[in-house]
Amino acid sequence: MDIQVDKVQDSIGQMCPMPIAFMAKNMRTMETGQVLEIRADDEGAHSDIPAWCEQTGNEFLAEEDCGDYCKYYVKKTV
Amino acid sequence: MADNDNNNATIIVMSGDMDKVFAAFIIATGAAAAGMDTTMFFTFWGVKAIQKGNLTGKGLFGRMMGLMNRGGINVIGPSRFNFGGIGRWMFKKMMGDKGVASLEELRQMAIDLDVHLLGCGMSMDVMEISREDLIDEVEDIVGVGTMLNLAANSKVQLFI
Numbered sequence: 320m321d322i323q324v325d326k327v328q329d330s331i332g333q334m335c336p337m338p339i340a341f342m343a344k345n346m347r348t349m350e351t352g353q354v355l356e357i358r359a360d361d362e363g364a365h366s367d368i369p370a371w372c373e374q375t376g377n378e379f380l381a382e383e384d385c386g387d388y389c390k391y392y393v394k395k396t397v
Numbered sequence: 398m399a400d401n402d403n404n405n406a407t408i409i410v411m412s413g414d415m416d417k418v419f420a421a422f423i424i425a426t427g428a429a430a431a432g433m434d435t436t437m438f439f440t441f442w443g444v445k446a447i448q449k450g451n452l453t454g455k456g457l458f459g460r461m462m463g464l465m466n467r468g469g470i471n472v473i474g475p476s477r478f479n480f481g482g483i484g485r486w487m488f489k490k491m492m493g494d495k496g497v498a499s500l501e502e503l504r505q506m507a508i509d510l511d512v513h514l515l516g517c518g519m520s521m522d523v524m525e526i527s528r529e530d531l532i533d534e535v536e537d538i539v540g541v542g543t544m545l546n547l548a549a550n551s552k553v554q555l556f557i
Contacts, residue, residue, distance in 0.1 A: 332496045336427045340506045343430035374431040 322380060322392050325353040331388050335363045339371050342393070346377070349395050354380065360388040368393065406435045406553040409544065413442030413466075414476035415485060415500065421446075421557045422503040428553060429510035436551075437507070438544045440517035443557075444524070446470050446504070447514055447531050459525030466524070469532075470500045508534045515539050 328345050330338040338359045345355055357368060365382075368391045372379040380392035406428040410421045421437065429435040439447050450469030454460035478484040493499070498506070508514070516531055516538045528538060537543075548554040 334495060334497045336423050336430065336503075337498055337506070339430045340426045340510060343432070343510060371431055 322354060322356075324356040324392070325349065326355050328355060328357045330357055330359040330361070330364070333359065334361050335367065337361075338364045339367055342368070342371065343375075346393075346395055351395050351397070353395050355393050355395070357391045357393065358385075358388050359391065364391065365389065403550050403552060404433050405547070405551040406433045407544070407548040407551040407555070408435070408437045409548075409554075409556045410437055410439045410443035410446060411441050412476070412557055413445045413473055415473045415488065416475045416477075417557050418443070418446045418470070418473060418500060419503070421555075422500065422507055424555065424557075425512050426503060426507050426510060429507065429512045433553070434513075435507075435510075436513040436515060436547050438515045438517065438539070438547070439520075441520045444516060444520050444526060444531075445473055446500070447516060447535050448526065449530055449532055451530060453527070453530045454525040456525065462524050463526075470504060473500070515543070517544075 326345060326349060328341055330341060338357060338361055342355065342357055349355060369379045372393060376397045378394040378396045380394055382392070383390040408421055408425055410418065412418065425435050425437050445466060448469050450467065452463045452467055454463035474482060474485040475488055514535045516535050518538045518540050521527070521538065
């Protein structure tokens, strides 16, 4: 996928709520406009990450199925 | 006055069972991760989740209570299927195998995400648990007035 990524978060093997919790922690260290890629295999992350974006006002860019896990792209907009 | 335009969550943790404390910390970390100003108020059996785990109590009953209730967050058992500790071990193993964070890890994550931890003064008084018996991250020992004020100014109020 043609998205410029600034930081990668490996949440493979983690379960709810850790992918979201680490995402919040990572986003705190990032600048507005930067993109975080989250790799996760927790099924809940599929709906949790877009829901998190809706609640926090950050932008959900895309998700990509990589077989055993998914990549989620989130842009820090707030 | 209650602030209706808030983004706060207040969770009252009354239970000291592994499963319920799990639920409380998962919701708290989720809320804090989503940018909510989150407070957890630990009362009665829930106080154990913020205790260091040392023996507590001053008088005979207090010390008996402390002995029965010794150990911190890592030794609390599930509300069902505990079978004298076997259930706790089994749940821990099953959760660990599946990559679920332990209660201690979840509590640390809540602390890292600035969840406010408050102890209930009355419960601690009754059970003879002192401030020194609680983990350092506990912000304050408060009463029902503070808890209600927080809850009234929260969008999410939960009693677990």
